[in-house]
Amino acid sequence: MTIVTINEHDLDIINQAKAIIAKYIHTGKKLCSPNDVKDYLILNLGLLDYEEFCVLYLNNQNQVIVFEKLFRGTINETSVYPREIAKQVICYNAISVILVHNHPSGEPLPSKEDVKLTQQIESVLSLIDVKVLDHFIVAKHKIVSMKENGNI
Template structure:
């Protein structure tokens, strides 16, 4: 049986895939984890296999739902804006759950802790987002914010925007985080230069820049661990 690039059964003869009722019954009996990507979308919005496969091809799989607009999803015949909004709501719920922590103010002990905090929401972004994580004297997260949204391969950031809330919220130190939409977290020369400039600015205002993480698709690089600043 042939499968597509998402690991799902290729669209073909009807005998190669199940009806919506059969898929739902399987999910009820064996759990939703037994359903592939196409079957999950079918179950969520109640559309046929052919339309779901068309949607997945249009978006490039589940990650495409993150950046697709309601209008882009609704452009597939038979879906419409209501079902498109259901899919976007499901993505938003997933992202919020990914950020949820049992501890209200998680403690950052290592770069991996920061990656765990932000990887879910940043790995699929189609433009560079530059974020700042504010920490108190116990390295607990006080606040996190996006200070700049750029293009496919760059994000202009000014020290004023980076330190504005850090000063307002009495942060002891900050960690810089930005994503590479290419999925490759290798720091660029510009990434290193920006980090050094912001580190010097931090010395002036009395707020230490602890690290700068570059987020890729499931991977990250800590500039501090690499000795790059």
């Protein structure tokens, strides 16, 4: 495994790109396909060396209300609490969510635990009429949609 260090200039460019993309995704952009969010997610999660679990909260027009980083973990796991996601859904008055987490290992395929967690979150949120539209896994420069992959 090669460890890549990012120089200050490149990091500045990456941060500028994040800000530009965030401006578009956080201003009521309507999300119509998985490709609408992939670049944003790769820029924000692809280079992390620890797992992070995030949620995109959407309104009834599939417009982004907010993108929130909820749980931070270690190099190979994150503790995620469906109850906390439900609390935030209610706070933001979201009608649907897109779940996102990263795999620092570089392997984007979902694990059995990823599938089970997604099902648990779907079950909890269905009780308050909120739909899980997708669950993305980001691994370096790759991203997998669990919906497109047939996992949800």
